[in-house]
Amino acid sequence: MERSASPDVFTPLDAARSAFLRASAPALTPFFADRERRVLWLGVASVLVAFMLTGLAPLWLLALGPVVLGVPHLLADVRYLVVKPGLHREVSLMLGLGVPLVAVTAGAPPVFGVLSVFVAVASGPRSWRQLLAFAGATVLALVAWAFSDDFRLAFVHGHNLVAIGLWFALRPRPSSHGWIPALALGGSALILVGGLDPVVTAMGGWDAPGTGSDFGEFVATHTSGLDPTLAARVVLSFCFLQSVHYAMWLRLIPDDARERRAPRTFRASWRALVQDFGLPALAVVAGLAVGLAAWGAVELSAARNGYLHLATFHGYLELAIAARWFVKGRPA
Amino acid sequence: MRHLLLVTLVSSAALADIPPSNASQCHGSKPGAACTTDDGKAGTCLTQKVGRLDYSEGVPPKSIEVDMLICVASASARVPVAPPYLAAGGVVAVMAILIGLKLAGRGRRLNPST
Numbered sequence: 136m137e138r139s140a141s142p143d144v145f146t147p148l149d150a151a152r153s154a155f156l157r158a159s160a161p162a163l164t165p166f167f168a169d170r171e172r173r174v175l176w177l178g179v180a181s182v183l184v185a186f187m188l189t190g191l192a193p194l195w196l197l198a199l200g201p202v203v204l205g206v207p208h209l210l211a212d213v214r215y216l217v218v219k220p221g222l223h224r225e226v227s228l229m230l231g232l233g234v235p236l237v238a239v240t241a242g243a244p245p246v247f248g249v250l251s252v253f254v255a256v257a258s259g260p261r262s263w264r265q266l267l268a269f270a271g272a273t274v275l276a277l278v279a280w281a282f283s284d285d286f287r288l289a290f291v292h293g294h295n296l297v298a299i300g301l302w303f304a305l306r307p308r309p310s311s312h313g314w315i316p317a318l319a320l321g322g323s324a325l326i327l328v329g330g331l332d333p334v335v336t337a338m339g340g341w342d343a344p345g346t347g348s349d350f351g352e353f354v355a356t357h358t359s360g361l362d363p364t365l366a367a368r369v370v371l372s373f374c375f376l377q378s379v380h381y382a383m384w385l386r387l388i389p390d391d392a393r394e395r396r397a398p399r400t401f402r403a404s405w406r407a408l409v410q411d412f413g414l415p416a417l418a419v420v421a422g423l424a425v426g427l428a429a430w431g432a433v434e435l436s437a438a439r440n441g442y443l444h445l446a447t448f449h450g451y452l453e454l455a456i457a458a459r460w461f462v463k464g465r466p467a
Numbered sequence: 468m469r470h471l472l473l474v475t476l477v478s479s480a481a482l483a484d485i486p487p488s489n490a491s492q493c494h495g496s497k498p499g500a501a502c503t504t505d506d507g508k509a510g511t512c513l514t515q516k517v518g519r520l521d522y523s524e525g526v527p528p529k530s531i532e533v534d535m536l537i538c539v540a541s542a543s544a545r546v547p548v549a550p551p552y553l554a555a556g557g558v559v560a561v562m563a564i565l566i567g568l569k570l571a572g573r574g575r576r577l578n579p580s581t
Binding site: 342347349367448 | 491495525
């Protein structure tokens with residue numbers, strides 16, 4: 136195991152958490168110690184907080200979410216989809232996935248991103264599932280090729296749901312965990328029929344000049360050809376599901392993917408991260424995250440757009456790995 | 468004449484609530500900044516009037532006209548410059564190589580026979 140010095144910042148953080156857990160025992164102990172309960176309440180709370188923030192300040196959530204949480208969530212993507220399952224040891228698979236993902240991030244049409252799905256499906260065993268996945272990928276590629284712009288838009292919205300599906304498929308889980316995707320889908324449906332409109336209006340959330348962007352801009356870049364009112368609701372739904380997407384990658388999937396069922400200390404989490412990626416790669420990622428935040432402090436809207444260019448690959452990576460899980464089964 | 472046609476096309480597209488072409492590359496730039504048009508030509512970010520939906524008072528929105536920076540191809544420009552998203556692809560490639568080297572090294576340590 137690779138040893139790494141842990142920054143001292145973890146000592147007070149772990150001490151504070153221990154003090155909180157001792158103070159809240161025994162009443163809250165089961166909600167932290169038992170993974171099933173912990174994931175359930177954390178998931179439900181994440182969805183409810185995302186819904187509440189979408190109603191309170193959607194433009195701020197749209198502007199700040201990617202700048203603050205974007206890079207960490209990309210790291211989690213690579214960690215839990217590639218590194219933890221050991222896919223990085225399959226060189227041909229990595230090349231096959233990497234080339235189209237880099238190409239689509241560099242501006243190639245979305246059909247290039249879909250090529251990664253073919254690679255992932257081909258890496259699985261011959262079966263009826265593989266045939267089905269090939270057929271699905273072919274349809275997706277044809278749509279991406281023929282309707283590039285519309286596909287890109289649909290994918291921007293749809294990839295938020297892929298993360299929920301990946302989380303749910305990660306391991307066998309109690310039926311109570313079904314409440315989390317049900318709440319996410321229900322929240323989205325409620326937003327689409329206008330359930331959040333009065334809240335956003337009452338909170339003045341339709342306008343936030345400090346973000347450097349406005350709702351019209353998000354409507355223009357995230358929808359196409361819709362009735363203006365429905366288009367605004369689609370943007371609100373995107374805002375909500377994007378927040379749920381971040382919660383999946385930064386909270387629920389890490390909790391569910393590790394072997395240890397009980398929570399671990401901040402120091403142990405840091406050591407595990409260093410073991411997975413190594414300090415040089417983490418330094419680059421940290422530099423990106425800090426650089427993006429600094430850019431956002433000066434030009435928030437531009438920083439968000441810069442991040443979105445960088446993050447193009449991750450939705451296709453999620454889709455490709457989801458297809459691989461479908462064909463090959465989820466990682467043990 | 469070509470500029471007039473471009474502005475007309477951009478304006479009508481924006482009124483139809485479609486993202487205006489050649490707009491994203493000027494996002495966050497200042498007027499006069501160099502840019503690359505959607506079809507890869509060198510250009511300049513110029514302020515143009517485009518139709519927008521104003522949601523500041525809620526739904527349904529009002530139609531307004533706003534100034535927006537649009538990348539307009541320079542008449543003298545002949546050499547395409549690399550679009551900014553190539554930088555994003557480059558960053559991802561460098562990240563992938565760094566992480567790959569680290570992980571490959573770890574893989575060798577875990578599997579010394581291979």
